[in-house]
Amino acid sequence: MAAEKMALAKAINESLRKALETDPKVLIMGEDVGKLGGVFRVTDGLQKDFGEDRVIDTPLAESGIVGTAIGLALRGYRPVVEIQFDGFVFPAYDQIVTQLAKMHARSLGKIKLPVVVRIPYGGGIGAVEHHSESPEALFAHVAGLKVVSPSNASDAYWMMQQAIQSDDPVIFFEPKRRYWDKGEVSTEAIPDPLHGARVVREGTDLTLVAYGPMVKVCLEAAAAAQEEGRSLEVVDLRSMSPIDFDTVQSSVERTRRLVVVHEAPVFLGTGAEIAARITERCFYHLEAPVLRVGGYHAPYPPARLEEEYLPGLDRVLDAVDRSLAY
Amino acid sequence: MTVESTAARKPRRGGGTKRASARKAPARKSGEPELVQLLTPEGERVPHAEYDAYVDGITPEELRGLYRDMVLTRRFDAEATALQRQGELGLWASLLGQEAAQIGSGRATREDDYVFPTYREHGVAWCRGVDPTNLLGMFRGVNNGGWDPNGNNFHLYTIVIGSQTLHATGYAMGVAKDGADSAVIAYFGDGASSQGDVNESFTFAAVYNAPVVFFCQNNQWAISEPTEKQTRVPLYQRAQGFGFPGVRVDGNDVLACLAVTKWALERARRGEGPTLVEAFTYRMGAHTTSDDPSKYRADEERVAWEAKDPILRLRTHLTAAGHADEAFFAELETESEALGRRVREVVRAMPDPDRFAIFENAYADGHALVDEERAQFAAYQASFVDEGEGE
Numbered sequence: 001m002a003a004e005k006m007a008l009a010k011a012i013n014e015s016l017r018k019a020l021e022t023d024p025k026v027l028i029m030g031e032d033v034g035k036l037g038g039v040f041r042v043t044d045g046l047q048k049d050f051g052e053d054r055v056i057d058t059p060l061a062e063s064g065i066v067g068t069a070i071g072l073a074l075r076g077y078r079p080v081v082e083i084q085f086d087g088f089v090f091p092a093y094d095q096i097v098t099q100l101a102k103m104h105a106r107s108l109g110k111i112k113l114p115v116v117v118r119i120p121y122g123g124g125i126g127a128v129e130h131h132s133e134s135p136e137a138l139f140a141h142v143a144g145l146k147v148v149s150p151s152n153a154s155d156a157y158w159m160m161q162q163a164i165q166s167d168d169p170v171i172f173f174e175p176k177r178r179y180w181d182k183g184e185v186s187t188e189a190i191p192d193p194l195h196g197a198r199v200v201r202e203g204t205d206l207t208l209v210a211y212g213p214m215v216k217v218c219l220e221a222a223a224a225a226q227e228e229g230r231s232l233e234v235v236d237l238r239s240m241s242p243i244d245f246d247t248v249q250s251s252v253e254r255t256r257r258l259v260v261v262h263e264a265p266v267f268l269g270t271g272a273e274i275a276a277r278i279t280e281r282c283f284y285h286l287e288a289p290v291l292r293v294g295g296y297h298a299p300y301p302p303a304r305l306e307e308e309y310l311p312g313l314d315r316v317l318d319a320v321d322r323s324l325a326y
Numbered sequence: 327m328t329v330e331s332t333a334a335r336k337p338r339r340g341g342g343t344k345r346a347s348a349r350k351a352p353a354r355k356s357g358e359p360e361l362v363q364l365l366t367p368e369g370e371r372v373p374h375a376e377y378d379a380y381v382d383g384i385t386p387e388e389l390r391g392l393y394r395d396m397v398l399t400r401r402f403d404a405e406a407t408a409l410q411r412q413g414e415l416g417l418w419a420s421l422l423g424q425e426a427a428q429i430g431s432g433r434a435t436r437e438d439d440y441v442f443p444t445y446r447e448h449g450v451a452w453c454r455g456v457d458p459t460n461l462l463g464m465f466r467g468v469n470n471g472g473w474d475p476n477g478n479n480f481h482l483y484t485i486v487i488g489s490q491t492l493h494a495t496g497y498a499m500g501v502a503k504d505g506a507d508s509a510v511i512a513y514f515g516d517g518a519s520s521q522g523d524v525n526e527s528f529t530f531a532a533v534y535n536a537p538v539v540f541f542c543q544n545n546q547w548a549i550s551e552p553t554e555k556q557t558r559v560p561l562y563q564r565a566q567g568f569g570f571p572g573v574r575v576d577g578n579d580v581l582a583c584l585a586v587t588k589w590a591l592e593r594a595r596r597g598e599g600p601t602l603v604e605a606f607t608y609r610m611g612a613h614t615t616s617d618d619p620s621k622y623r624a625d626e627e628r629v630a631w632e633a634k635d636p637i638l639r640l641r642t643h644l645t646a647a648g649h650a651d652e653a654f655f656a657e658l659e660t661e662s663e664a665l666g667r668r669v670r671e672v673v674r675a676m677p678d679p680d681r682f683a684i685f686e687n688a689y690a691d692g693h694a695l696v697d698e699e700r701a702q703f704a705a706y707q708a709s710f711v712d713e714g715e716g717e
Contacts, residue, residue: 053503059533064492064526071496074481075504091522098486099493106470106482109687143688143696167690195694242694 002188009042009179011153012118014187015160016043016080020050023078026164028055029065030082030118039084040120040179062092066117070099073113078164086121086173087130093138100169101144112167116160121149122213122263123310124177126303133300134212134264139171140241140273147241148194149173151215153183155238158191166194175213197244199251203233206257206320209248209274211237214261214311221316232320240270248274249281256287257326259319261311266294288326291319359560359574361606364581367634369642371581380585386649392433392580393644394658396425396637399449401662402458405669406448406465410615414673415465419446423578423610426636427543429453430583431511431605434591438479438508440501442494445483446543447513454480458665459672468679488514488521491540495527498536498594509594510538511587517548519564520556528568528600537594539587540565540602543577545609550622565602577607578636608634681707 006014019026028043028050034057037044047055058065062083069079083089089096096117103111123132140147146168150156156174163170192198200215201222208218215236222232233255235248252258258278260271271292278290293311301309364374364381403420410418421428424446432453435441443450451461455478463472464483471482484490494512501508518524519542531538544561546553557564565572571593575586583605590601608631612619619628644650685700 059526059529061522061526061529063523064495064530067489067492067523067526068496068499068530071493071498072500073496074475074493075497075500077500077503094486095489095492095523099484099489102470103482104690105687107475107687108469108471109690110474110476111482112690146689146693168693244694 003184003186005182005184006153007180007182008150008153008156008175009040011157011183011185012042012160012174013044013046014185015157016046017049018187019080019161019164020046020054023164025076025078026054027072027077027079028082029058029069029079030056031058031060031065031084033057033082038082040176042118042120042174042179043082062088062090063095066092066095066100066115069115070095070103070113073115074111078114078116080116080118080164082118084120085131086119086133086135089117089119089135092117096139096145096169096171097142101142104168105144113169114164114167115169116163116166116172117169118172118174120176120179121173122175122177123300123306124213126306128303129300132303132306134173134262134295136171136173136240136262137264137269140270145169145171145241146195146239147171147173148239149175149212150238151175151178151210151212151236153181154185154189155236157185157187158189159194159238162191162194173212177213178216181216192238195239195242195244197238197247198236199233199247200236201232201234203231203255205231205255206259206323207233207235207248207251207255208259208261208316208320209235209237210261211240211270212262214263217311217313218261218316221313221320224313224317225320230320230324237270243270243274243277245274245277245281248278252278253282253285256285257323258286258290259293259316259323260290261293261316261319262295263310264295265297266292267297269294288323291323293319359562361574361576362582362586363576363579364585365579365639365643367578367639369639369646371643371647374582374585377582377585377589380588381581384581386644386647389640389644390650390654392429392584393637393640393650394661395429395433395449395452396580396640397658397662398665399425399429399452400637401666402452402669403448405666406462407611407615409462409670409673410465415462415615416467417465417614417616419465419614420611421446421448423608423631423636424543424545425449426580426640427577427583427605427607430580431541431587431603434584434587435511436508436591438506439591440479440481440494440497440508440510442481442490442497442510442512443483444487444490444513444515444518445485446515447483450513451480454478456480459669462669462673463676466673466676468676488518488523488527490514491518491524491527492530494538495531495536498531498538498600499534501537502534502597507595508537509591510536511541511591512538513541513543515542515548516544516546516553516556516561517551518542519561528565528570528602531600532569535597535599537597538600539590539594540600541587542602542604543607544604545577545607547609547613547619547623549613549617550619552623560604562602562604570600570602572602572604574604574606577605578634578639580636580640
């Protein structure tokens, strides 16, 4: 049986297990990833089955985790490192930006660093400070990195397989509030390309672009809009670097309206880049300016306020209304 | 140019090594730091209970080899400084004064060891067989690293201070996983010792017992900041808190640097984990060609260190011991000038890269945006050609 319904976290776990089984060079590294199986249990059982030599509990030092992963990659390993929470990646930001991203170019192509950096990201779980952020734009802005985020269990499984096989470093953002959402995973399917966007609901009146945790919100918004007689198309972007502008463009050329949705602050975010590119590519197709729905230019708020901060169904539909009003 | 190897490049694997392997790290006394020295500034060979074993069998030819390495490295360095002054290089980071630390430690490495340098390890690069002219590309601005790191197991220069110590540690963790008996050496300076990455690399190396030697060249100055601005304890003593031995060696004594580094590398190979070696030396020149040391340090200090010059003391020793005659020194002088000339010629002939190199190697597996921007750049460039042809 190659198809099974499983939670998104379990799909990543199965994908890591598959990678550990098929490639002896694959390593798992991070804080609490071994015996505990990670604070979200994404690596549950892997150390037990593959040993401490391949599933490595590291000291609590994010720069050290990424820096030593670079060294292991130089030695021929393919490390998959876990940063425990989005807000804890910054000690490693230097290693990621100055070393991981640039070493291939610095070596004129002689060095390849197949390192995957897994980061559970985003809000909606009532966490304390630094546990709910969406820093993907800070990585997508850096040449040399690839940045992806699955929205569902099947993509989580396959995109992790592809990220590990990539010879480029991949920052893999995992939508933590969707870890427990179940979906069908076929381990024998032929996956879509890692960096391709996908139309997940067809529509005619407006295109919603989202990724990671916001895809579900957008699908719910599209269902709600349907009841009001509006047909919304939903594109799951899946990759923030590179971005599959062709798929977005072809959708917008049909619907003529675009709203981009993400949890991250809209200022200089993924939505800003999509708005600029789509405006350049299909200016004459647009009936309305590209609108963005996302976080505010304020620190992520305390948990009791996060529902106000995060884009929900109503804020998405509000933007839809504003776009359609043009 | 062929870099002739001294026998030091392939350490003896016989009795000397075995005998040494039984030795423990020298006991550290509290208080006054102990400085391992085998050759005094006056060129006198002094015995050392712990480290003599690592250089006992050294032949006059090998000693002359170390001398030659240091002289040629200094000549290359001087040429690079001159080329910067002539506008051929954008910048140069001189190793003047640090030849013994680099040649001694570099010659202690085995071919299958792996070296992670900062941006000043020109002498180590020399020992590893990297053509010195390859080091100059990044300082001329034609690339950001012009050699194949795997060609000589000599990683690219790392400019961000201390980052490479983590790469070295990770690499060493991989060496251990592979069950290989090689070792890794990470270079850094007194300034870098304050960096989080260096301290994290000590932690990781200790926890995983990684076969890595941390070779700190304490040249007393981090641009304008003296070592007192980095530490309140002698740097080698930091190792103790991480759980591995630390040793301070006279960084201007090539024999001592060779012996202590061999000891540390052999510990690593035997699975005894990391070692911190602090080579106590002096940056005789400026931090780089952009720096002006007269702003922050007294010339008397430099003059005092001149008396401890690493090349001079070995020359005195070689002469006094009858290991080298005037013909040797004269021949080396000729070789040295030939090296300078070759470096000059190669650098002056070094072409600017093709403009499309901007986009090359940004990614290993390609990237749609890079492809798009390369095409836009090409179209933009082509628009100039068209205008020219139309006139």
